[in-house]
Amino acid sequence: MMIKLKFKILTLLICCALGLQAQTNAYRYMRDLKGINTTWHSLTIHNQVFKNTKSGLADLRIYGFKGKDTVEVPYILEQSADQVTDRETDFNIINQSSNADGFFYTFQAANSASINQIKLSFKQTNFDWKTKLEGSNDNKQWFTILKDYRILSIKNNNTDYQFTQLDFTTAKYTYFRLAIKANEQPQLTAAKILKTDTLKGVYQNVAYKGYQLVNDAKTKQTMINVDLVNPTHLSYLKINAQSDFDFYRTLKIEYATDSFKTDKGIQYNYAQLYDGTISSLETPEFNFASNFVGRVKITIENNDNKPLRISSLLLKGPVYELIGRFDDPSFNYALFYGNKDANPPVYELKTFENKIPMQINQLTVGNEQNNPGFKVEAKKAPLFENKAWLWALMAVIIGLLGFFAFKMLKS
Incomplete structure (x- = not known):
């Protein structure tokens, strides 16, 4: 009886370990975390991470490993916007x-x-x-x-x-x-x-390759297309605009959601970031909800007025900081991401945010690398597309028909 009980406990522990290890197999990318020497640590999410994460950073996970043991680190993700x-x-x-x-x-x-x-x-x-x-x-x-x-x-x-x-x-x-x-x-x-x-929040400048400005006399609009050096989160845009007179014009800021090829070249579909007014009475800077963008389009309605003189643009994005609780610093930890099917994690840590110390050491985040344990689940073909199953099903049907026919003849 005792031997059977020990065997069941051992089997349960092995299954749990394999289950935790399997959690990391769904994430394509990972980055090693260094400098863990206490319970609380923070790390900054770099721009390069955004392009391979799910929208909203829902697939960010931290796992720690020691031997066959695997643990998941609870965390809070904060955005350093103005309050x-x-x-x-x-x-x-x-x-x-x-x-x-x-x-x-x-x-x-x-x-x-x-x-x-x-x-x-x-x-x-x-x-x-x-x-x-x-x-x-x-x-x-x-x-x-x-x-x-x-x-x-x-x-x-x-x-x-x-x-x-x-x-x-x-x-x-x-x-x-x-x-x-x-x-x-x-x-x-x-x-x-x-x-x-x-x-004031902490923002980082967003680099862009340049911008193309077109003053369209037919539509009476000024259109500015901006291509970023790298796709990143954007939440602030300032336009250095001048005019010889006071001005107030309708303004729309959009970002490209996708692109498609046409006879006239590559065209883009856009979604709105900001809709308002640019005026000489107010500083021409615009704040909006952070979105992950790679291309921005600005449209200014001139109506019958002379177009504004645009000298430069300034783009900024929020800094995302992750604060995690590392219960055992002796583990080796890594940041995992790149799982399109992941849902946002639900940690109790958010409820007890006031218990987090004010002074927290920053971790060193390693370079991006492919997760060696990543596995792509092969899509199983529908049952009736499998020829073996079809032949087997036909054999069963023919057998049943033959059996019932034989029964009827015999009766």
Whole structure:
């Protein structure tokens, strides 16, 4: 009885070991990880990894090996994007007046507040006004925060654009007075006073081979095609554009999803990254959800205006960092990827993220190599495409027919 029990336990352990080892066979690529000497470590996902991973990095795995033992390392994947927090301040409008210099609105904060942004909404849909913003602690002595600050709204068949947000260096006052230079009474419908804090993420510049710019007089568009040096994740694009006059134009940023050959050469299918406006009133930089791209197309609607002068482009992508828990530093660990059928892993580690130390050592990630244990499962042909099975089935059918025929004749 004892011998049978030991045999079952041994068989179970062997099966478990083989099962864990088999987990790595589904991944085409691997990279050795060096420098593991404690429980917590991090590693940066390099651009070269992206081209061979599944969309969303769902197939990233870390396995450790020691002898016949295999372990899987739980991890958290983080994207180093900007983190923006808004804190709204309660206020009352205590005064609305006007004179030859314009229209005035005085806001009283519930408490002396530090703010750096005011968002305004107006009933009017077409206007171009200059504003002045002042601050005071006693509603008597005023200090200038903004001067000749332009707010604008345009709505017609070609454009639907608003710029009614005041941005300024953080100021702390009890009273804020807004002056609007306008030819008509501004109909202020809403105002938000905010303190906006931005925790800057870590981005890496994305190299591109160059760009091809075409000003199409027929479609009244400027089209810019950008080919990246290597496909990578992209989440930021800045256009250095100039004009002799103020401008505001509809802008669309797309990325190529696939390509196909035609008589006119290679053509591309595109998906949208960003849809908005490029304006002389705002810094021409655009943030969007990170996507893995190799080619970008920018389309600017000029309508009947002179095309903008484009001098350069700046592209950036987020840095992806993986934080893993290595329970046994004595194992040899490697990063595996390249499994199109993999689902995102589900680790309990995400629930206890606050337990991760603030200071974590970075690992050294080795060069990409083919996983020697990778196996491609051969697709099995349908049963009825197998000739042996067909002949066997026919033999069974003929045998059955003969048997029943013989029975009938005998009866």
